[in-house]
Amino acid sequence: MNVKIHYRITQDRTGIPQAYTGARHFVVREGEAVEDTARKQLASDYQVPKSAIEICRIEH
Numbered sequence: 001m002n003v004k005i006h007y008r009i010t011q012d013r014t015g016i017p018q019a020y021t022g023a024r025h026f027v028v029r030e031g032e033a034v035e036d037t038a039r040k041q042l043a044s045d046y047q048v049p050k051s052a053i054e055i056c057r058i059e060h
Contacts (some may be wrong), residue, residue: 005038006057013047
């Protein structure tokens with residue numbers, strides 16, 4: 001399934017507050033936790049803690 005995740009990043013990797021928003025398409029399998037998968041991938045890509053990623057909206 002292809003979903004579009006709208007997200008917000010609240011801090012950078014050093015803990016300094018940020019206000020970055022964006023959207024990205026993800027391909028997820030049936031039964032897979034969409035938010036957890038997206039948060040983990042975004043945190044890895046932007047090199048920020050998973051707690052700095054807020055999922056705002058999911059479009060199917």
